[in-house]
Amino acid sequence: MDSFGAFVRDRREALRQTDRRYSLRQVAERIGVEPSYLSKVERGEVAPPSEETIVRLARELDVLPDVLLALAGKVSSDLLDTIRKRPLLFGQLLRELRDLPDHAVLRLVREVRDGDW
Amino acid sequence: MDSFGAFVRDRREALRQTDRRYSLRQVAERIGVEPSYLSKVERGEVAPPSEETIVRLARELDVLPDVLLALAGKVSSDLLDTIRKRPLLFGQLLRELRDLPDHAVLRLVREVRDGDW
DNA sequence: TGTATTGTGTACTACATGATACACGCTCGT
DNA sequence: ACGAGCGTGTATCATGTAGTACACAATACA
Incomplete structure (x- = not known):
């Protein structure tokens, strides 16, 4: 059930083939979380991060935020707002x-x- | 911004006009929360309760759960599930x-x- | 008049979420 | 060979959510 972590790890390692700046540590630093935390996220040891962190991660890995949010099982807050109105x-x-x-x-x-x- | 609490209090007191079993204490007991908590909810001293409690309260006061959920600013979990799929x-x-x-x-x-x- | 019931104030609690801090041992490039 | 950089394990924490527990003063009513 952890397609999220697996997807992130795959995507990051794919980028890493051609750009050594995509190590777990460096990505973690660029999105503003601890390396150990991103490690746990990628291995599904902990639940997916908050929406904000997911969006930063999506930008960093150049994937659509909606895709990552979907994998995390989160409904994005702008949709919630739309419904709440x-x-x-x-x-x-x-x-x-x-x-x-x-x-x-x-x-x-x-x-x-x-x-x- | 606390239309929720006000609505609940009004509705409960309306029912109470014709049925003395709609005291705060008795309603609290029937929906399974402490009287002091329901009191705080009705006065907006605390945020609206959980979805489950809101639904029990709606049944008790004979209003549509969706209406109470909407007043609480919550998106009901079955809609979230629908989107998540x-x-x-x-x-x-x-x-x-x-x-x-x-x-x-x-x-x-x-x-x-x-x-x- | 007294007792039963009512609403409320104060203090506290359990659990979940979303992380941080830091040490450790491995590995890769020069 | 060795130091920089790597991924990970363990312990810990801050904040939010959703309440409980209980005493107290006012009120209703029989």
């Missing part, structure tokens, strides 16, 4: 969409994006 | 809908509910 409305919507297949939801996304809403 | 998809959707007016989102909800999705 209109909880009943978005609650209703999400429960309606919960059981629909991806393609149906995607169709909706495109419709909204392209349409004259 | 397909984070990129729902993330994209919510960001698309974030700035649309209520009626547009509602139209979407109805379209999905009534349509042949």
